[in-house]
Amino acid sequence: MNQLQQFQVVPKAMIKLKDIDSGFKDHHESHKEATGEIELLQSRLRELQELLYADGRSSLLICLQGMDTGGKDGTINHILAAMNPQGCRVEGFRQPSAHELSHDFLWRIHQAAPARGEVAIFNRSHYEDVLIVRVHNLVPQAVWSRRYDQINAFENSLVEHDTHILKFYLHISKEEQLKRFKERLDDPTKQWKISEADYKERLYWDDYIAAYEEALSRCSMEYAPWFVIPADHKWFRNLAVARIVVEYLEGLNMQRPEPRVDLEHIRREYHAAKES
Amino acid sequence: MNQLQQFQVVPKAMIKLKDIDSGFKDHHESHKEATGEIELLQSRLRELQELLYADGRSSLLICLQGMDTGGKDGTINHILAAMNPQGCRVEGFRQPSAHELSHDFLWRIHQAAPARGEVAIFNRSHYEDVLIVRVHNLVPQAVWSRRYDQINAFENSLVEHDTHILKFYLHISKEEQLKRFKERLDDPTKQWKISEADYKERLYWDDYIAAYEEALSRCSMEYAPWFVIPADHKWFRNLAVARIVVEYLEGLNMQRPEPRVDLEHIRREYHAAKES
Numbered sequence: 001m002n003q004l005q006q007f008q009v010v011p012k013a014m015i016k017l018k019d020i021d022s023g024f025k026d027h028h029e030s031h032k033e034a035t036g037e038i039e040l041l042q043s044r045l046r047e048l049q050e051l052l053y054a055d056g057r058s059s060l061l062i063c064l065q066g067m068d069t070g071g072k073d074g075t076i077n078h079i080l081a082a083m084n085p086q087g088c089r090v091e092g093f094r095q096p097s098a099h100e101l102s103h104d105f106l107w108r109i110h111q112a113a114p115a116r117g118e119v120a121i122f123n124r125s126h127y128e129d130v131l132i133v134r135v136h137n138l139v140p141q142a143v144w145s146r147r148y149d150q151i152n153a154f155e156n157s158l159v160e161h162d163t164h165i166l167k168f169y170l171h172i173s174k175e176e177q178l179k180r181f182k183e184r185l186d187d188p189t190k191q192w193k194i195s196e197a198d199y200k201e202r203l204y205w206d207d208y209i210a211a212y213e214e215a216l217s218r219c220s221m222e223y224a225p226w227f228v229i230p231a232d233h234k235w236f237r238n239l240a241v242a243r244i245v246v247e248y249l250e251g252l253n254m255q256r257p258e259p260r261v262d263l264e265h266i267r268r269e270y271h272a273a274k275e276s
Numbered sequence: 277m278n279q280l281q282q283f284q285v286v287p288k289a290m291i292k293l294k295d296i297d298s299g300f301k302d303h304h305e306s307h308k309e310a311t312g313e314i315e316l317l318q319s320r321l322r323e324l325q326e327l328l329y330a331d332g333r334s335s336l337l338i339c340l341q342g343m344d345t346g347g348k349d350g351t352i353n354h355i356l357a358a359m360n361p362q363g364c365r366v367e368g369f370r371q372p373s374a375h376e377l378s379h380d381f382l383w384r385i386h387q388a389a390p391a392r393g394e395v396a397i398f399n400r401s402h403y404e405d406v407l408i409v410r411v412h413n414l415v416p417q418a419v420w421s422r423r424y425d426q427i428n429a430f431e432n433s434l435v436e437h438d439t440h441i442l443k444f445y446l447h448i449s450k451e452e453q454l455k456r457f458k459e460r461l462d463d464p465t466k467q468w469k470i471s472e473a474d475y476k477e478r479l480y481w482d483d484y485i486a487a488y489e490e491a492l493s494r495c496s497m498e499y500a501p502w503f504v505i506p507a508d509h510k511w512f513r514n515l516a517v518a519r520i521v522v523e524y525l526e527g528l529n530m531q532r533p534e535p536r537v538d539l540e541h542i543r544r545e546y547h548a549a550k551e552s
Contacts (some may be wrong), residue, residue, distance in 0.1 A: 054468060077360055085357055085366050086349065086399065092362065123362065182546055189533040192330060199542060202549070259467040266475060270458055273478070 064169030359510030
């Protein structure tokens with residue numbers, strides 16, 4: 001099946017996350033069985049990124065969102081690390097600084113947007129401003145409720161300026177999250193990362209789900225789609241994201257520019273230099 | 277032999293690049309033979325970077341400089357791509373913009389400096405301001421000649437603020453460069469990258485060598501050493517850079533912080549959640 005359609009949130013449809021199976025793994029039975037496909041996708045991804053850079057006419061923005069332990073870091077590491085780091089930037093959006101808060105919420109996002117030829121991966125994004133901000137009432141509802149349209153307008157402008165936008169919600173179950181917290185707890189190399197606060201956010205699980213549902217439903221556009229990625233199986237999550245990015249980039253009409261110089265002239269110079 | 281010493285420019289010594297064999301390959305005979313060591317170094321590099329991030333007390337700045345085709349891109353791709361992209365940024369310094377030129381030459385460099393826990397790799401750097409700028413007289417000698425001390429003072433300040441600085445000059449012969457230009461010429465996927473200007477810079481080869489010799493000699497400090505990496509063999513270049521970075525990071529006393537939370541308390545909460 002067409003990957004771009006399989007996981008895409010249909011524009012203007014209201015989605016319910018509980019109706020989507022976070023443990024889905026398609027026709028592969030195990031990670032081992034999927035390894036071959038994952039490796040093929042990684043090398044294809046690298047070729048396509050090189051072509052995006054050479055082509056130089058457009059950029060790619062990938063947004064990753066999800067609950068804590070949902071796998072944002074893992075997705076970036078295992079799949080997108082296949083890319084050439086020189087043409088690909090990862091931007092993490094943490095709690096905004098006082099200076100950032102003195103601007104509008106899209107100000108710091110716009111600065112991090114990819115240049116033509118470039119890929120930018122957002123680890124969290126402007127969507128936090130309708131997620132954590134909404135769940136914890138960090139600004140009044142009158143403010144955050146206008147942000148969906150503001151986000152759509154902003155993303156539309158990026159797209160009109162030759163940015164391709166793909167947004168992924170990494171969908172895990174509440175049980176899977178608990179399991180992952182437990183793993184962190186039992187791994188001495190990861191204990192230092194645990195904060196009480198992360199764990200406490202579980203109390204707001206349903207509020208987050210509601211906030212995600214509204215964001216995904218209202219901001220999945222033909223020009224900037226959201227995808228809901230079943231992510232209980234880490235390998236399937238990696239596979240699905242890679243499939244979508246590859247399929248999307250293959251659909252673009254990208255090509256290397258013609259040589260800018262007279263190659264014959266340079267060939268003659270080369271031979272002259274060699275003989276001297 | 278100690279890698280940090282083998283290729284390091286001794287502080288206050290004047291070096292002559294023609295005395296250094298750009299084709300050196302140590303005890304390995306071929307790329308194939310070195311593959312095992314390169315892979316080990318890559319995985320060690322990744323572990324050490326993770327530790328640098330966890331430790332969070334210092335940052336690492338890697339400067340790469342070299343002639344055209346010297347292998348800056350290749351070094352970044354093949355060795356340093358082993359790093360987790362989320363803790364590692366590549367910054368390319370091209371011709372400065374009008375806005376950048378209206379500031380001092382270190383202004384844009386300082387902005388790109390790595391934060392604690394982070395690695396930044398500079399593809400070209402502030403050294404261009406005593407290289408191409410000097411060779412082509414882009415500013416008067418009275419201006420560029422003061423920059424060596426300004427660079428040393430700037431780097432010293434970064435180091436005093438917990439940045440580790442390692443600088444690599446990728447050393448190729450003039451013949452090797454010609455060979456690489458020829459390869460580019462014969463590769464249809466690379467022809468679009470060729471500009472007459474790059475090629476013409478060969479006319480200034482000796483001026484560049486002189487400028488490099490002065491920069492390497494005057495700015496190799498105990499606190500921010502320059503290394504001259506034999507780079508005619510791409511695999512040896514990758515090996516040597518990785519060895520030095522690994523050896524340097526292993527010499528730091530890095531450690532993961534203690535857990536910030538009461539793990540037992542969280543364990544009890546976990547079990548309570550599981551039972552509910």
